[in-house]
Amino acid sequence: MPRFRTATLAIGATALLLTGCATISAPTDTPAASDAAAGATDSFPVTIEHALGETTIDEAPERVAAIAWSNQDVALALGVVPVGMDTQVWNWTGDADLGVYEWTQDAIDELGGPQPVIFSSVDGVDFEAIADTDPDVILAAQSGLTDEDYATLSEIAPVVAYPDVAWFTPWRETITMNAKALGRSAQGEQLIADIEQQIADATAGSDFAGKTAAFFYASAADVSTMSIYTGGDSRTALLQDLGFDLPQVAIDAAAGGSFYQDFSAENADQLADVDVIVSYGDETLLPALQADPLWNTIPAVKNGAVVTVGSGDALSAAVSPTALSLPWVLDDYVALLEDAAAKVQ
Missing domain, CATH: 3.40.50.1980 (Nitrogenase molybdenum iron protein domain)
Known part of the structure; x- marks a missing residue:
């Protein structure tokens, strides 16, 4: 694996x-x-x-x-x-x-x-x-x-x-x-x-159209690197199902057969078209990213449009969609995403 x-x-x-x-x-x-x-x-x-x-x-x-x-x-x-x-x-x-x-x-x-x-x-x-x-x-x-x-x-x-x-x-x-x-x-x-x-019912009225989103792995303990799950991975693909567009880096990496791609802070500009970041982690992640002068150049970080879904608990597992986890998590997940999307400028 x-x-x-x-x-x-x-x-x-x-x-x-x-x-x-x-x-x-x-x-x-x-x-x-x-x-x-x-x-x-x-x-x-x-x-x-x-x-x-x-x-x-x-x-x-x-x-x-x-x-x-x-x-x-x-x-x-x-x-x-x-x-x-x-x-x-x-x-x-x-x-x-x-x-x-x-x-x-x-x-x-x-x-x-x-x-x-x-x-x-x-x-x-x-x-x-x-x-x-x-x-x-x-x-x-x-x-x-x-x-x-x-x-x-x-x-x-x-x-x-x-x-x-x-x-x-x-x-x-x-x-x-x-x-x-x-x-x-x-x-x-x-x-x-x-x-x-x-x-369709859960996202009716959501303002996701025209905004880009992708799923990431990032750690507040070490923000030197973030990893994006590409459009081929079910976590990022679910965001597209919910109405978001995918950033170009997620599309390009998926075309190459990769389900994730690492980005160092020095290459933060390559993620400039990501409006909403969804990541494993907790409430400490966003302050850690905003404190970094490189990651804070990304609009999603600067605007606070970052959703964290925990690490290892039920919510963090459910966003890897299955026939049963998707209905289970849908309303709560959409609510978190709506809060983030409202911060996009």
Whole structure:
């Protein structure tokens, strides 16, 4: 997994708002298993093309495993409780408990469980734990699987990998690919339409048009460098969904296949067309940036149009949009962005 995506979701992991815990094994016949196949409406077999090859799923899957980020939320939003899923704690140090965020746990509870096995992603893909859940399909449409990962997982079950570039899968395509794998394409299309309507309702009257915004990683403790998440990354792409334009640097870097780009303070002028900065961090970030004579030349910093979303807590995770986190965070996030947009001059 690329370093910034891992690191930024791991900061403050012990403070994460989590529910649920790891289990040892999954029974071979569960409500989740029977419901998964029963709700399929597509004809099988289905074939899904992706960056790592082509995957054919012969029959409607009964046992669904989901790995990496957001894939489990698609299954849950479509009425399927996975038999196993990756922990949502992106913590490479191993000192945080395995668990899931509340929007995911709420969906598991609403569907009547049972609680999925939670795979540890501390040391990469947990092949043995995934195999132990005996899945019929492995959802990984939003992931960073390597060729080797994909080959090993494919010995366990058919794998739905990312469509083009690792970690670049938009939330809509994550839904579309995973829904097809579950035999629920029509339900997936409706889910996308429902979320788009929620976005339209939440942003009605917002003054985002004509303003640029991007998501950043910055630290008040060290403002020598800021990193921008490019237009290919789901965090910045969500800002475009909400009505902002993207700054040119985010567009250009995404075209080169990068989901982030570092900028030193000496190159602050390259971010001059960013009207609103959204970043991990807390209320100490803006004063630190404004105290720096280079960063304070950026209009977003000078005007105070900076939104911080925390580090490692639920809000900071929810802005990496999933089928469940996006509805959960939408109203609060839009309110924060409206406050920042009002400061743009």
